[in-house]
Amino acid sequence: MRPKAALAQVLRQDRGRLLAALVARTRDLQRAEDALQEAAASALVHWERAGLPASPQGWLLRAALRKAIDGYRRDASLSRHREAMAALAGDEAAEPDAQAIPDERLRLIFTCCHPALEQKTRVALTLRSLCGLTTAEVAAAFLDSETAMGQRLSRARAKIAGAGIAFRVPGPEDFPDRLNSVLTTVYLIFTTGYVAGPEAGADLCEEAIFLARLLVALVPDAPEVEGALALLLLTHARAAARVAPDGAALPPAAQDRALWDMTMLREGERLLETALNRRSAGPFQIKAAIAALQSATPIDWPQIVLLYARLHAFEPTAVVRLNQAVAVAEAGHLEAALAGIEALGSELDAYQPFHAARAHILARCGRTDAARSAYGRAIALAVTDADRAFLAARLAALE
């Protein structure tokens, strides 16, 4: 393999692991990033000249450790870093090989998802640090400019170092909350991809699944972690069927099941069962259970209504109430569903799915005029063409 291709492959596969190992030693995300970047540039030159090293990962780590030491030497306040430099020099002399690089990625992900960082920053930093996306790729996921995203990432690394956000897995008293922050970040990466559409967003959805798998491996026997991976798999298994050939978004019940990835769906179901058997419910397990029920025939809507009620105890939000009202309507109780939806109007007035759900239920209640104006509001707020096409088709069917 050509050195350039080999380097790209190593970075694609092991960048997160190498970065985490470097942060464990430098205790500084920015220094670790810079050192790894310089090491990668140096690898191109050396590997081109001398051929691939026996362990490209070990070579990169060693080179990055040297670059980190150089970085400290260039620093004006050199005396403060003597301890860090001595530790780096010791690691560098030990000639790390790929197998011996300890996996520090769990500490890195808890650091990147620290609640003292803004939510969007947690998502961006996790994509950059753990998934190895370039700054340009992270910027594209948010439709931001590369410059703005680069500044956001730099500010985040500076805050982690400056504010003393520790590079460690939190202690037992903080663990459940902090784990939820990590899982929420992974879920947001997934939903960002989901909203972008089955093709444009596939990479982000797969990055989220990669992270969830990593967490299942690094935090074993944790039902919420298993529940989160199950939720992503159960949702992603239906990706190819989400949009009709004419571009309209389809709910699970209307999808062509031949397009579902049954292997992925079954894996999600098995994981969910493992998680539920641990008898410690949580929001991700409940969402996964709802996703699993939506893949069954016929769909057990009364059971979904109950699950949304349980979810509301963990996440008391208007969006959960909205989803519950939709399930109530699907269970056949239209007037009760409408009453539930109308109560959310002031909170969700700017939320497209609210108007879409309200329009649908009004139409089923036979209130065609009210439904027509609600569809109009939903179409005005729709972000994707698929949503617009779906809503327009529903509106046309009213006439």
Place this chain on the structure above:
Amino acid sequence: MKYLLTLYAAPGAEPAPGTPDFDAMMDEYMTLGQGMPGVASFLAGEGLQGVETATTLRKRAGKVETMDGPFAETREHLGGFYLIEAADLDAALRFAAAIPAARYGSVEVRPVMEY
């Protein structure tokens, strides 16, 4: 690391003096003055008199100007501070969460610059 915890609240948001709630709150502040064993040690801390006693000073073109009141009109005012020593931000945040002002106002946690 050293952290400065500044306490902000709207005037009158805390329990009124003379009530049992006020006494309970003062006990909490006194306890925090001992530090939090295993989490953070107390270096300094004071409560401030009300904003109506504040004077803001600035110097422009060599001339001192003073103004009655705090620098900016904000709903929440600085009411006191703690200076603590803690291992990391998580420990500092745990101390901050125990400050009564976190319930009726907010607490800003800032690392102290090291030279």
